Amino acid sequence: DQQVKQNSPSLSVQEGRISILNCDYTNSMFDYFLWYKKYPAEGPTFLISISSIKDKNEDGRFTVFLNKSAKHLSLHIVPSQPGDSAVYFCAAKDGRAGSYQLTFGKGTKLSVIP
């Protein structure tokens, strides 16, 4: 039973346009969410995070939106650049005491076309 779902395995976007990556979760105890970017043969690189007390967090070209009632978050990249081409993982952390692990989705491969 997947608690974090990224339903789009891949996404292609033209350079300069907006990339929107989506993530849904089922566990209502998740209270911290992260996006990681992964290039081939490298480990995941932390991009941006959001706490459940917020609905938006912005860092440069990257913005994460959280809709708690829908159990949905999204990552917006504006403008998209060819170097953004990578696999993006959504991850979530359970807020209960004694819970430390991140639960990941399966990833979305983003291709930014020059």
Added chain:
Amino acid sequence: GAGVSQSPRYKVAKRGQDVALRCDPISGHVSLFWYQQALGQGPEFLTYFQNEAQLDKSGLPSDRFFAERPEGSVSTLKIQRTQQEDSAVYLCASSPNTDTQYFGPGTRLTVL
């Protein structure tokens, strides 16, 4: 600054062989995590250390998997009697707390 490092980057083992994978976390990071990533999947949690204490090993798939962090810094993940289903990328992550985790490059283990 130096990030999380892992060694070896690639390991090929014959079925039944024991392997040891090393993780050097970011200096001063209290928390250390191991994850397993199968092809086409997201990372899956294996175990968690806070300093030298292993607080959660609920993700270890069998008793052939063992992890340690004796001095609260470097950690080793050991897999005994490797099986083909153990083939995966093993990722180590460290964190100054337990929220944002910073990952190493991973060790790709192939069991023949």
